[in-house]
Amino acid sequence: MSSFPIDRLSKLETPFYYYDTDLLRQTLSEIRRATQRWPHFHVHYAVKANANARLLSIIREAGLGADCVSGGEIEAARQALFPPQGIVYAGVGKADWEIRLALQTGIFCFNVESMAELEVIDQIAAHEQRVASVCLRINPDVGAHTHANITTGLAENKFGIAMSDMLPVIDRMRSMHHVKLVGLHFHIGSQILDMGDFEALCNRVNELQHLLEQRHIVLSHINVGGGLGVDYQHPDRVLLPDFDAYFRTYARLLRLRPGQQLHFELGRAVVAQCGSLITRVLYVKQGAHKQFAIVDAGMTDLIRPALYQAYHKIENISAPEAPRETYDVVGPICESSDVFAKQIDLPRCQRGQLLAIRSAGAYGEIMASQYNCRRLPGSVTADELR
Numbered sequence: 001m002s003s004f005p006i007d008r009l010s011k012l013e014t015p016f017y018y019y020d021t022d023l024l025r026q027t028l029s030e031i032r033r034a035t036q037r038w039p040h041f042h043v044h045y046a047v048k049a050n051a052n053a054r055l056l057s058i059i060r061e062a063g064l065g066a067d068c069v070s071g072g073e074i075e076a077a078r079q080a081l082f083p084p085q086g087i088v089y090a091g092v093g094k095a096d097w098e099i100r101l102a103l104q105t106g107i108f109c110f111n112v113e114s115m116a117e118l119e120v121i122d123q124i125a126a127h128e129q130r131v132a133s134v135c136l137r138i139n140p141d142v143g144a145h146t147h148a149n150i151t152t153g154l155a156e157n158k159f160g161i162a163m164s165d166m167l168p169v170i171d172r173m174r175s176m177h178h179v180k181l182v183g184l185h186f187h188i189g190s191q192i193l194d195m196g197d198f199e200a201l202c203n204r205v206n207e208l209q210h211l212l213e214q215r216h217i218v219l220s221h222i223n224v225g226g227g228l229g230v231d232y233q234h235p236d237r238v239l240l241p242d243f244d245a246y247f248r249t250y251a252r253l254l255r256l257r258p259g260q261q262l263h264f265e266l267g268r269a270v271v272a273q274c275g276s277l278i279t280r281v282l283y284v285k286q287g288a289h290k291q292f293a294i295v296d297a298g299m300t301d302l303i304r305p306a307l308y309q310a311y312h313k314i315e316n317i318s319a320p321e322a323p324r325e326t327y328d329v330v331g332p333i334c335e336s337s338d339v340f341a342k343q344i345d346l347p348r349c350q351r352g353q354l355l356a357i358r359s360a361g362a363y364g365e366i367m368a369s370q371y372n373c374r375r376l377p378g379s380v381t382a383d384e385l386r
């Protein structure tokens with residue numbers, strides 16, 4: 001059972017996100033420890049998982065780069081003082097203003113997802129009198145054993161350049177003067193716990209590098225994306241993702257060329273476990289067949305259960321020792337999918353008590369919406385409550 005500063009939290013207006021910034025720092029130092037044997041490993045934080053300014057500052061202080069998927073994320077990264085040379089930028093639909101912003105910011109590299117995009121970057125860079133460093137995002141047709149909505153590396157997905165187009169695109173680049181090919185980029189999906197999926201990616205990258213080598217093309221950077229998952233079932237027993245297993249898989253299987261740098265883009269694994277959505281019980285209602293705990297947070301505050309049928313552990317942090325009863329925990333939104341959990345056992349709930357919806361630091365606050373004209377959830381860190 002985790003420890004929440006319940007006295008402090010119960011004075012705040014709910015719902016809000018609570019971030020255990022000590023756990024975030026511990027996670028970041030674990031990443032540092034797990035990678036220190038390999039100075040050519042570079043970890044970027046995937047800003048889309050959570051762009052909370054306080055978390056971004058802590059992550060930047062730990063020395064990670066930033067992986068952005070929009071102009072807005074590049075702005076958020078810059079506001080948090082991430083150095084431009086540590087910023088990578090992916091996305092299937094980069095708008096002209098976003099490309100211009102990235103060029104003016106002087107980011108490290110564009111992860112380019114189509115021939116059409118490459119031509120536009122070349123034109124805009126010419127106009128800006130700059131040369132854009134580019135990694136080609138290749139769709140490796142490697143499946144990830146995760147939820148269908150969060151696989152990205154299958155041939156059927158919209159992401160990346162088909163493997164069969166890699167060499168033709170590189171040939172076309174020879175006549176472009178404002179883009180410079182520096183590497184290849186991949187990202188196969190999210191919430192991946194089976195190291196076999198990352199092994200399959202390594203094998204694919206090795207094949208493609210072999211193909212390039214036959215053409216005497218040597219690239220200085222390989223970026224294997226992110227996707228390492230966390231344990232949503234046991235957020236206390238397994239506080240930290242298995243970073244050792246993850247990085248060792250790449251160290252063991254990926255055949256890098258001399259001097260080649262290896263980049264990672266981790267989002268969920270960095271921030272998921274440090275965040276909880278704190279919500280208040282509004283009503284306990286006896287339905288025809290079951291009992292509902294109706295809370296003041298809804299799918300507008302945390303959409304993962306409604307969107308991906310995702311599981312989040314829920315705790316009654318006001319009365320952890322009360323006798324347990326069975327509840328559906330539901331929000332106030334006018335949608336039947338606004339359900340956080342069905343038929344779970346919780347210490348008996350009463351109006352006014354606080355529940356913690358755990359492992360909500362990634363793809364939680366950042367995906368909040370104002371549907372039903374609701375207010376966006378607030379946030380507080382452990383640092384601020386000291």
Ligand SMILES: *Cc1c(COP(=O)(O)O)cnc(C)c1O
Nearest residue numbers: 046090190226227265266267268
């Ligand atoms: C979403 C995303 C990531 C991060 O994925 P996680 O599963 O949160 O680690 C990394 N790279 C790209 C290109 C992404 O779109």
